[in-house]
Amino acid sequence: MSLIVHKYGGTSMGSIERIKNVARRIAKWQKAGYQVVVVPSAMSGETNRLLGLAREISDRADPRELDQIASTGEQVSVGLLAIALQAIGVKAKSYTGWQVPVTTNSAYTKARIESIDDARVRRDLAEGAVVVITGFQGIDAHQNITTLGRGGSDTSAVAVAAALKADECLIYTDVDGVYTTDPRIVPEAKRLEKVTFEEMLEMASLGSKVLQIRSVEFAGKYKVKTRVLSSLTDPEMPLAEEAASGTLITYEEDETMEQAVISGIAFNRDEAKITVAGVPDRPGIAYKILGPVAEANIDVDMIIQNVSHDGQTDFSFTVHRNELDKALDVLKSKVQGEIQAKAITGAKDICKVSVVGIGMRSHVGIASQMFETLAKEGINIQMISTSEIKISVVIDDKYMELAVRALHKAFGLES
């Protein structure tokens, strides 16, 4: 029997009416012969409300306690969804992360899943029940509740699908798929029917906010077929039609089709740039700079170091904007003296724009076309970073929309 994991976001769970619609959709899949595991998010606004209460008390709240509090949003959701399923005659049972258990490390507020025990879930599925599991959370080795960070329910869903070897993981969300870029910025943006994990990874991490990046990593690593599709359609729409909608994220490169060179333009306005200027160019410097930053649990995205002059070099990287001050504190207190850097500076008025495409591997000229397009628009490039399937540039914040539109057009994505 086919096993499907459904994931519903906060908007889909946003009211009692919507929860009832989610239940009807799930019932349709079960009636069609699928075993179904569901991972719902907290009702929209609930996580913010809970963390807001904590913030009213203290702006430096203990992350362990924040997780204790924030994890309740999903716990309420699974109970309500189980009741909604039962109310329409579908056998259902809810579990929290610790009940499954979903084991994570102890990095509160941004924990990572280590393992998922599938015994309880399989038993219930065998008995014909729909199993509803909290997203976003788990339990560490010391029985503490942990959360996976914002968007963590996507990761939970894909991880559950991997653990259960599900046939497909359907991520129901308020958009109907993955687009070549954000349609709010480029109205001509087109929905992709398929995208590879690698492309999606670049798209997600670079700011196309459809899926949480770690969910895509999981999907790629464990080869979970994952589909992003809309939860705003009629719950009673024909199953075959629903099953083919949205965007499939796949681990198979589609050899039979003419592959577009570029699959999309991604962007990200949540980052800040840090430059450690005038550091001696010798082995171990990168570690000396980034070690303390990593220890402070600050995620780093782009890292750039160019050739040196006179034995000195500049080292730049980007962090989440909210963590800029913390990162600068760490660098000034623990790093600057140690490595004798001349200056440490940070800037928030930047953005990152990226061209992504698996087809890029075998094509030259993409980078030059990108740089040319930006130059024509008079946009200065502050940093460049490339991988096999993407080219990212950091530019002035205010040019973001202009850059995205120009690139979308230059690479012919609207056609």
Add this chain to the structure above:
Amino acid sequence: MSLIVHKYGGTSMGSIERIKNVARRIAKWQKAGYQVVVVPSAMSGETNRLLGLAREISDRADPRELDQIASTGEQVSVGLLAIALQAIGVKAKSYTGWQVPVTTNSAYTKARIESIDDARVRRDLAEGAVVVITGFQGIDAHQNITTLGRGGSDTSAVAVAAALKADECLIYTDVDGVYTTDPRIVPEAKRLEKVTFEEMLEMASLGSKVLQIRSVEFAGKYKVKTRVLSSLTDPEMPLAEEAASGTLITYEEDETMEQAVISGIAFNRDEAKITVAGVPDRPGIAYKILGPVAEANIDVDMIIQNVSHDGQTDFSFTVHRNELDKALDVLKSKVQGEIQAKAITGAKDICKVSVVGIGMRSHVGIASQMFETLAKEGINIQMISTSEIKISVVIDDKYMELAVRALHKAFGLES
């Protein structure tokens, strides 16, 4: 070092400001050299809000899922209180019922505590932390979350105090102690400085809604000194004064003082009366009637059977008003045919009024004085039930206030 358990009700936890006050009060006790374990309720209104969401979906929701949902109210409270304590420099750590763990049976929505593991709590106390534990909930043998039913946080607090062999359990609430009767009905009602567990048990079960009855049972069984006191006083009031305020519920009868014969008048308007009329008077009938009721998890309070006439008798008992219909269903479907009862009737327009006092044991004439007082007011008595320390009557609902006032005066409680 003395160990104290504090319990705070929903009103005391009703806003961020109040939670901060609770933290200040706890800090005062810790500073004075006490080890402190705190059991807070959910923020006022929260449990109703959560259960209301479930009820919007279904009025026959799965009790397991209701507990999954309702237990989150206290989980948020413990996290917030731990953060509030940390914010004023007090080391603190929160635990849910399952984290302690507090083990219960599997009777969802009205589970009973079976054991409490004190290892984790003791370790934190030894390290100088205040430990904050969710009230109202536990975990059953199959890792399901259970709740103890309304007012269950009182029971949790006393059970935790018993498990930790705490020196005293302080129940902070919105009244400043136990009164001879409800001051809203009898303005002359007086606060009792001390009351025995047995008296309190009768007072609580009969409707003086200061403490949940099971908490008093626990307190009596495990000899936990329990004090009911106000959370509305200044958190910075002198500790010695606070420690002597309220009403102490004690297991020691106070031999040195002149004991009042009657300690209070209790009442209860939440019950309904059921009469199974015309049943054959033979062994096993009571079990045949109440067995199916108990199996349906319906609590029974007063049970009365009088002498028989012509081999037949009437069997009456009271249940909670909300369970009257369910109890009548059970009796009509499973009992009536079986025992050939002539009629099964129920009535909701009743109340129970009780005179309670440990001193009653050694004094005759209390019952007759009670009946005389009611007769003078023209109040008909429908049922009578007595124990060593209380006499209860069931009367017409509409006479309740009149009966309570008359009895309070007749037994000289206002002086």
